[in-house]
Amino acid sequence: MDKPDNLHPRATSANHEQIPRSETISLREKHVGKSCKLFFKADPLKIVRAQGQYMYNEMGEELLDCINNVCHVGHCHPHVVKSGQDQMAILNTNNRFLHDNLVLYAERLIKTFPERLSVAFFVNSGSEANDLALRMARAHTKSREVITLEHAYHGHVISLMEISPYKFKNQSQDDACPDQTHIAPVPDVYRGKYRDQDYPGQDLGEVYAEDVKEICEKLAEQGKKPGCFIAESLQSCGGQIIYPNSYLRHVYNHVRAAGGLCIADEVQVGFGRVGTNWWAFQTYGNDVIPDIVTIGKPMGNGHPVAAVVTTEEVAASFAGTGIEYFNTYGGNPVSCSIASAVMDVIEDEKLMEHAEEVGRYLKRGLERLMLKHEIVGDVRGVGMFLGLDLVKDRTTREPFTAAAQHVLTRFREERILLQSDGPYNNVLKFKSPLVFNKSNADRLVNTLDEVLEEIRLMSNFID
Structure with a gap:
């Protein structure tokens, strides 16, 4: 078939000659939905290639990537790329045919979980994984009532938007919480409902968990669970x-006592990012075991693959609905080959140990900045999942949103890519590929030191 006359002449090959940046912007504005946002929207980046922890724009400038938690083992890792290429050249089909890649990867993946989590379902994205997890919970408990945390985000499909306050509370047309969604306060001991400074010596994990218990009790009064x-x-x-270390243990106990299931969303934080374990829920102790775990993003290092891991009991309830579960691309041979290659790299290059060591090194560097700059209210995190909370006043902990945005702008000028987040968008958010190293950490800390000093000297800097 001849290509349409109006198709851009260089848009037919993965290796096409780069079009001018201005034309890229123009074409995006013309053909891509306006709700699809860009980083640095006032002056967006055009990225043309990447390797390891670095990205490169159309001018060949190298940028240190502290944003991408998807390219987990490094952008374009050669082993991961080759595994996909090799399998794609042989076969790609759906999981209604037997294929070794699917069963061998499922076995390998399951071995990283506690014993009772023994059944896997494969999908394409974290949103699909969380949507499927909700379906499983409803099948098992016969209840549609969902307890979620404030500021939570679990995906972009309708079922997940309804349990994601991070999204639905910002809807201008209707910011009401859906009736079947029940929001518990996020257990943030620095700026949440119950703060460390107000509850000295108390187990705030237990305190925050009481709010979940109250939700369960109110549901019971209504004849629900x-x-x-x-x-x-x-x-x-x-x-x-x-x-707090005891929070999930207490919450899981309350929810299970009320007849519910516990879902751990590991879409962003799994696959060894915490350094000490494959899964972040394991950092809270061996007795904290969810009924369902959802994973994605880093699983394919940029390739769309995700999964749900659950117990035999929950899987049996889901099968008992009589509705077949089929996903056209979930568990296909190419995706499973790539996902297995990602695990190869994590293990062979000891990236979990690396995440723990470099993450601890970076956190110490950020804590030194806290001793020097009053604007740094809190440094928190584990492994290569770190946050730096910027404040106007350490006593009141008033968030300093404008300062965080200034840091991002200055970092971009220094060719370091970083994000901010949180309910006030004042928390600098570090989530780089795991190959980020100590030299990179020094560069980040030194640059941040300079920028925070600039802010200190700008007496007219206001939010």
Whole structure:
């Protein structure tokens, strides 16, 4: 078939000659939905290639990537790329045919989980994984009531938008919480409902968990029960929140006592980012085991593959609905080959150990900045999941949003890519590929030191 006359002449090959940046912007504005946002929208970046922890724009400038938690083992890792290329040249089909890649990867993946989590379902994205997890919880408990955390984000499909306060509270036309969604306060001991400074010596994990217990009790008074409690094992969009160590243990006990299931969303924080374990929920102790775990993003290092891991009991309830589960691309041979290659790299290059060591090194560097700059209110995180909370006043902990945005702008000028997040968008959010190294950490800390000093000297700098 002849190509249409109006198709751009260089748009038919992956290796096409680069069109001018202005034309790229023009074509995006013309043909891509306006709700699809860009980083640095006032002056967006055009990225043409990447390798390891670095990205390169159309002018060949190298940028240090502290944003991408998807390219987990480094952009364009040769082993991961080759595994996909090799399998694609042989076969790619759906999982209704037997194929070794699917069963061998499922076996390998399951071995990283506690024993009771033994059944895997393969999908394409974190949103699909979380949507499927909700379906499983409803099938098992016969309840549609969902307990979620404030500031939570679990995906972009309708079922997940309804349990993601990070999104639905910003809808201008209707910011009401859906009736079947019940929001518990995020266990943020620095800026949340219950703060460390107000509850000295108390177990804030237990204190925050009481709010979930109250939701369960109110549901019981109405003759209802929770279908599930869902939470990221470390909350990312809420501002890189690390829960009190006992929180999930208490919450899981309350929810299960009320008849619900517990879902751990590991889409952003799994696959060894925490350094000490494959999965972030494991950092809270061996007795914290979810009923369902959702994974994605880093699983394919940029290739769209994700999964749900659950117990035999939950899987049996889901099968008992009589509705076949089929996903056209979930578990295809190419995706499974790529996902297995990602695990190869994590293990062979000891990236979990690397994440723990470099993450600890970076955190110490950020803590030194906290001693020097009053604007740094809190440094928190584990492994290569770190957050730096900027404040106007350490006593009141008033967020300093404008300062965070200034840091991002200056970092971009210094060719370092970083994000901010949290309910006030004042938390600098670090989530680089795991190959980020100590030299990179020094560069980030030194640059941040200079920028924070600039802000200190700008007496007219206001939010």
